[in-house]
Amino acid sequence: MSRPIAVYVHIPFCTVKCGYCDFNAYAGMDALKPAYLEALLAEIRANAPLLEGRTIASVGFGGGTPGELPAAHIATVLDALRNTAPFAPGAEVTLEVNPGTSSPAHLNALRAAGVTRLSIGAQSFDPAELAFLDRIHSPEATAATVAAARAAGFTSVSLDLMYGLPGQPLERWLATVRAALALQPDHLSLYALTIEPGTPLARRVERGEVTPADPDLTADMYEAASDLLETAGFEQYELSNWARPGHQSRHNRAYWTDADYLALGAGAHGYLAGERYANIDHPRAYIDAVACNAPRGPRPALAAVTTPPHPAHVADWLALRLRLLEGFSPREFEARWSLSLEAAAGPVLADAEAAGLLERSPRVRLTRRGRLLHGELAARLLAHLDRTLPRAAPAAR
Incomplete structure (x- = not known):
């Protein structure tokens, strides 16, 4: 009997890298996308032995902004995975997109490619907060993206929101939650802004230009949003995640429940048989490593392996x-x-x-x-x- 496995695919490209972000993401690298696709396909082939006897239960495309890749590239990656290991019936395929950079035609193509669930990086419905976060979309763009996703046939749509922003009052945060609920998503992820060392936002804090949010107010925001979402019929199932019945993120449950997940792409992290591992971060170095090492077998872009004490x-x-x-x-x-x-x-x-x-x-x-x-x-x-x-x-x- 085959054992289930999740697959995480990291797409490191962004139109603009936000000032708070410390993820493995890069702007201005569009020219690398064709070579990156070929490296992903070679990495899948090299990792085929790790997928023997396994059934792919879910695929998660994260980043970066996976929506930056052409839908044809996403389809090619999914086809390569299907040709390597069977997908479980009803396998979940999640892809992250940003509002305003995914046209209706692009969303239609993603749905046709086999993406079953969209995670939309709304973050806020306040224009000033979006500007502070270096987001390049408007609240109206988020609403248009949700509408286009529904028109494309997506029956599971999630929105990401951020709270605990410097200077953000409680009522403005709750206005964002209410605006999100008005779009009738199936899932909401709420994340407190963290000041990550080395980011442009952290440097602004160090210079005294930005004062971090008060922790007690941030806790009040969390609790007030929890009340709103519960009243709206959402069930909290994880610290940062709420869903309508039947719309929990099955892919993310692999991370929380000690399940195996295979990592693909630059900077991707995986977990197999109690061993954590990570790929090389930089896209160019990742492409070069796969080209050199893929003929030798699994994990051709390996940067680190850790067996925790x-x-x-x-x-x-x-x-x-x-x-x-x-x-x-x-x-x-x-x-x-x-x-x-x-x-x-x-x-x-x-x-x-x-x-x-x-x-x-x-x-x-x-x-x-x-x-x-x-x-x-x-x-x-x-x-x-x-x-x-x-x-x-x-x-x-």
């Missing part, structure tokens, strides 16, 4: 499972790690329960307050497990 691996599992509102059962933990949950993490979990951060009957899952402090709890779990677990204990799969 046992305590960190267990802590990662716990932290990722706690991102899901469904949490996990002690039996699931024990089946994965051949460890008693109480013996491994009991003291930390008991303290968190006493503080009102999580509940443990019957499943271990965060409370609403705990969702705001997930990062702190994850750090405490790692510190505890690092003291109490052997670094090289075997992990059962």
Whole structure:
């Protein structure tokens, strides 16, 4: 019986790289796109042994802006994957697009190519906030993109929104959420703006030109948006994600549930059999590495491989499972790690329960307050497990 696997395809091209972005993304590299497509196809062929006996459950195109690639390129990549391993019935294929840069004809072609789900980078419905974020679209462009996606036949459309912007009042954030809801998306992802070191935005903060948002106000924004979305019929299923029934991101669940996912493209990160790995970042270096190494076999653009120490691996599992509102059962933990949950993490979990951060009957899952402090709890779990677990204990799969 074949085992499911997810596939992540990184497309590093952007029209403009936003000042807050620290992703592996590059503007002004359109001339590389044909060679990049050929490198992706060669990488798929080289990775064929890793897909033997597997069924592709989902494909996620991220970036960068995958919508920057011609739809014919996306179709070619999907065809190459289908020719390498079977797709599961109803496999989810998600692709990220930006408003204003995807025409109705382009969206029609993406749907015909086999993309089943669109994630649209709206970020805000306030023109001044969009300008601050270096976004090149307008609120009207977002509405037009959603309408064009529906006309193209997309039945699962997600919007990304950002909160916790410098100077952003609560009511302006809620106006963005209401504007998004008015477009009747099937899924919403809400992300707090983070000031990433080395970005243009971080340098503006260092120069005193921008003051980061107050953390308490940012938490209020999160909770108020949660209330709005719940009233509108959305179910929160992960810390940053809400969906209408039947529209959870199946691809992203692979990241949160310890599932294998194959990485393709410059800077793509993968996870196979407990081993994390990353491809070379720069598109030109990636293209050259694939051309040189693809005849030798799998992972021709490999930059790094990491097998986490046992305590960190267990802590990662716990932290990722706690991102899901469904949490996990002690039996699931024990089946994965051949460890008693109480013996491994009991003291930390008991303290968190006493503080009102999580509940443990019957499943271990965060409370609403705990969702705001997930990062702190994850750090405490790692510190505890690092003291109490052997670094090289075997992990059962």
